[in-house]
Amino acid sequence: MLYAFKSLNEQTSVWGLVTNGLRYQFVYLRRDEQPTYQLMPLLNLNESPGAIKSLQVLKSICKLPNFQ
Structure with missing residues (x-):
């Protein structure tokens, strides 16, 4: 998450991903006067x-404008 937070120096918002290999959680970070974040629902790949x-979230992120 530190990498995502540091990216706020170059852009106004960024997505981060935290995982232990089985569970995944996306985090949306936004640069304001005080940086804010939003935790997305916890995803477990052992459950269908x-x-x-997870795939729907990744697909949506890829469709965002300015996604590189």
């Missing part, structure tokens, strides 16, 4: 619905 949600 969690795997589907």
Whole structure:
């Protein structure tokens, strides 16, 4: 997450990903006067619905404007 937080110096918002290999959590960071963050739902790839949600989130992130 430190890498994502440091990226706020170059852009107004950034997505981060925290994982232990089985569970994944996306974090949305935004640069304001006081940087803010939003935790997305915890995803578990051992559960079929969690795997589907993970793929949907990744697909949505890739469709965001200015995504590189």
